[in-house]
Amino acid sequence: MTMTNLTVKDLPDALHEKLKSRAHANRRLFASEVTILLERTLGERATSEEDLLERANRLREQTPTRLTEGKRQEAVWRGPA
Numbered sequence: 001m002t003m004t005n006l007t008v009k010d011l012p013d014a015l016h017e018k019l020k021s022r023a024h025a026n027r028r029l030f031a032s033e034v035t036i037l038l039e040r041t042l043g044e045r046a047t048s049e050e051d052l053l054e055r056a057n058r059l060r061e062q063t064p065t066r067l068t069e070g071k072r073q074e075a076v077w078r079g080p081a
Contacts, residue, residue, distance in 0.1 A: 006034075 023033035
């Protein structure tokens with residue numbers, strides 16, 4: 001998949017701040033937040049479902065251990081680190 005850069009000139013400061021706040025609230029990079037908003041507005045996905053599934057499978061294969069129910073319960077019991 002190829003990606004293209006996008007430069008927006010003369011973006012109002014207030015809009016920039018709203019985008020930054022929204023990205024932070026959603027725990028995303030600024031560029032990711034803008035991409036998602038554009039995808040939703042235009043009704044398209046920048047990344048195909050097949051590409052997302054392939055990426056998820058690669059990440060799963062790279063993960064040394066899987067989270068078992070016992071490990072999940074232990075983590076919940078311990079609480080935040």
